Amino acid sequence: MTDHHIGMIVPSSNLTMETELPRMLRAREDAHPEDRFVFHAARARMQHVTPEQLRAMNAQAERAAAELADARPDVVATACLVAIMAQGPGYHCTAEDSISAALRAEGSKAPVISSAGALIAGIEALGARRVAIVTPYLKPLTQAVVDYLTDAGIEVVDALSLEVSDNLAVARLDPADLRDHYTRLDLSGAEALVLSACVQMPSLPSIQPVEDELGLPVLSAATATTYRILQELGLPPVVPNAGRLLAG
Template sequence: METELPRMLRDRESVAPQDRFVFHSSRMRMKHVTPEQLKAMNAQTERAALELADARPDVVATACLVAIMAQGPGHHCTAEDEITAALRSEGAQAPVISSAGALLDGVKALGASRVAIITPYMKPLTRLVADYIEDTGIEVVDALSLEVPDNLAVARLDPADLRDHWRRVDLGRADALVLSACVQMPSLASIQAVEDAAGLPVLSAATATAYRILTELGLPPHVPGAGSLLRDPSGA
């Protein structure tokens, strides 16, 4: 959320310099990606939202994806509503999106109904993510868990490794590949390369969140070199 999203917005400025972005963030603490710490992290939502309300943002996006999806089907709607209520209590009118909801919207925007996913999570958490996605009518045809429980270690994973990891995923029935179902796991540097090699649309929780941010701002959802979801529809 604090690395790839600002990078994509800066990249967009290179092709649309009339649109400028300022990025503010508030952290909800978590060290290990376990169900207990994910639940504790979610309990910090209101505090973080109130801090951001003071900046009067034009849009608010929340992560992490698994913290929301681990709470059961449809929880991204609940989380977005809670943040909206906190913002409104301070007079902030920004629309609210979540990386969890954004990923679902991104898959649908690509016209995909079957996806394969790569996650940094332990297998039980990956199963929860797959179940959450499937509850919306999107089939998860295969999933690869990298099984990294430490949240800082997830952030330090080399995105170049995904150029090999994706080959371990069965894409035979997939319409799209989610290269990183986690905003914390970096993948932006490999999105376009894997899409070109795999021959099907490739997205991530981060690129989907960027898509929703730009859409909510009423701007063309275009970021160069970030895969089909963020491709310039004009072909420029």
């Protein structure tokens, strides 16, 4: 059995990154018991999803990375998608580089991924270029996500904003409601559906049922982050009942 240590930089108010990712990887352990996953988190202060608090949280990333380095993780994921995307197109590369530098300064060689970069990679891995998205954000932040994906060559054919700014309230949204929310989108031109463009908005219980009902690939920021974690660990990105991206 091999232990894989996963470091996570999460907003202080995030409740979902530390539940959905472990849930997916525990399911993978059941299918592949030779691999076991151990999680270590460092927190960056953020309570409300506003541009000011997102910028302040980003400024704490290097401190959080230095703390994680002490645990010698095998991979580090930074988890707030909109905090990165709100800084402008391509910023995930800058964020990943600065976190990598902080880890290297503390003697850690762990590769770094971001949920923002992972979502782009996940959409591309599905061969999709036209997507619809559901976000919990206020409309201006959803537009920032749309602009970010557009710059990466991904057309957002429709977007739904649930307009919840309190980050704890986002975590308490019922993922079952997404089975109704997505029907408000125009999916006629979509090649994939991002059921949750936010690692704080729970969606895992609805990913596979919506995909089965819709017939299109369905992913989330969390499933895409899991996909990239497994890639960086050199493991097949396979998790049962988590959508086509993780179907192997």
